[in-house]
Amino acid sequence: MLDQIEGYTTEDGRKIGGVVMEMKNITLRFGGVVAIQDISFDVREGEIRAIIGPNGAGKSSMLNVISGFYNPQEGEVWYKGEKRPQMKPYQVAQQGIARTFQNIALFEGMSVLDNVMTGRIRQMKSGLFAQALWKGKAEREEVENRAFVERIIDFLEIQHIRKTPVGRLPYGLKKRVELARALAAEPSILLLDEPMAGMNVEEKEDMSRFVLDVNDEFGTTIVLIEHDMGVVMDLSDRVVVMDYGKKIGDGTPDEVRSNQAVIDAYLGVAHD
Numbered sequence: 001m002l003d004q005i006e007g008y009t010t011e012d013g014r015k016i017g018g019v020v021m022e023m024k025n026i027t028l029r030f031g032g033v034v035a036i037q038d039i040s041f042d043v044r045e046g047e048i049r050a051i052i053g054p055n056g057a058g059k060s061s062m063l064n065v066i067s068g069f070y071n072p073q074e075g076e077v078w079y080k081g082e083k084r085p086q087m088k089p090y091q092v093a094q095q096g097i098a099r100t101f102q103n104i105a106l107f108e109g110m111s112v113l114d115n116v117m118t119g120r121i122r123q124m125k126s127g128l129f130a131q132a133l134w135k136g137k138a139e140r141e142e143v144e145n146r147a148f149v150e151r152i153i154d155f156l157e158i159q160h161i162r163k164t165p166v167g168r169l170p171y172g173l174k175k176r177v178e179l180a181r182a183l184a185a186e187p188s189i190l191l192l193d194e195p196m197a198g199m200n201v202e203e204k205e206d207m208s209r210f211v212l213d214v215n216d217e218f219g220t221t222i223v224l225i226e227h228d229m230g231v232v233m234d235l236s237d238r239v240v241v242m243d244y245g246k247k248i249g250d251g252t253p254d255e256v257r258s259n260q261a262v263i264d265a266y267l268g269v270a271h272d
């Protein structure tokens with residue numbers, strides 16, 4: 001049972017904590033298009049939370065609201081018990097919310113290692129000036145950052161390509177490098193934008209395993225949006241279902257699977 005404050009224990013024995021993020025009555029419009037209409041849901045600490053829905057349902061818009069790319073016209077975002085003021089994406093990132101992109105956003109000419117290091121910027125406290133004054137401290141920081149990045153690289157099994165320019169990698173591996181870069185930021189919440197899009201079956205299986213392992217090893221709360229319902233059902237603890245900007249379902253994969261409105265949306269049944 002889901003307890004509002006204490007959280008719950010999953011079927012596989014993982015402990016899910018209290019609410020870490022809450023979207024309250026979010027409405028987002030683009031001119032006359034209502035991309036998100038009065039949607040509320042919460043995300044709990046340690047949870048794998050999915051937002052799914054057919055094409056144009058509003059999933060990307062929702063992820064962009066969470067990550068500060070869009071500011072909704074109505075509604076509130078609460079994070080760690082506080083109402084979040086309007087924020088720029090970099091400020092949201094500074095709060096510990098990292099993301100990947102549907103269309104991979106990596107530096108193609110740079111090596112895997114250097115790309116992953118860019119995810120570490122938030123942890124690099126010494127600026128150029130400080131580095132000049134306190135060389136020892138800056139060096140220590142650099143060593144710590146490199147060690148953490150190497151740990152992520154090992155964890156995601158990309159050691160063999162750490163020196164390879166990202167532009168030369170196949171699609172599935174690029175996606176994994178993007179995941180590594182987001183993880184390098186040590187996020188409290190990791191947002192994954194269609195992590196399986198464009199992947200073959202084997203790549204999807206690999207990515208699913210890594211998402212589960214990340215959650216398990218680092219305790220990272222994960223919010224992912226996905227088009228493909230099948231993939232998400234195996235991964236997620238709870239699922240929000242959107243259709244035409246509205247929330248039509250919210251619950252465990254089993255609850256969502258047997259929800260008639262969800263079945264209709266995926267079968268393309270006409271709306272009133």
Ligand SMILES: Nc1ncnc2c1ncn2[C@@H]1O[C@H](COP(=O)(O)OP(=O)(O)OP(=O)(O)O)[C@@H](O)[C@H]1O
Pocket residue numbers: 030033034035053054055056057058059060061062227
């Ligand atoms: N920047 C924008 N300007 C105008 N309309 C937009 C913009 N972004 C999204 N929309 C519209 O908002 C609605 C929701 O789009 P959104 O991309 O959030 O859906 P989605 O569920 O992510 O779709 P998909 O699975 O195809 O990526 C759509 O009608 C879309 O055309």
